Amino acid sequence: MEALRRRVWHEQGVASLAIEDITDPWLRQALINEATRRWGPRHGGSQHGR
Template sequence: MSRPTCALARVIPPTPASEDDLRSMRAAAWHKQGVLAVSLESVTDSWERTLLEAIGSRLYGRRQPPLTGGPQHGR
């Protein structure tokens, strides 16, 4: 879908990428830049998942648990 070409087009937020668009972007990043973007949930082998999680933690720090709307206990 193309963006509108009217004067108000700059105030319209971009549409979110579809799953197919995201997959294409990940494939292009891999082929052009050697960057691998993988969801840990998509890795079924526990050894591979552990390896990827360790690499991500080393490079970017440990992942934080997702925030929920309720109170956070144990802090």
């Protein structure tokens, strides 16, 4: 999966990050907020980002 993320970043400029890997609470919440704004709420999994 990491190799795919790297390739997509280099080729298309798209970053794929696992929310649970983001340790800074402010940054994690900002990413969750933006993803929710763009694509709607997640179905399943933790609703609190951790």
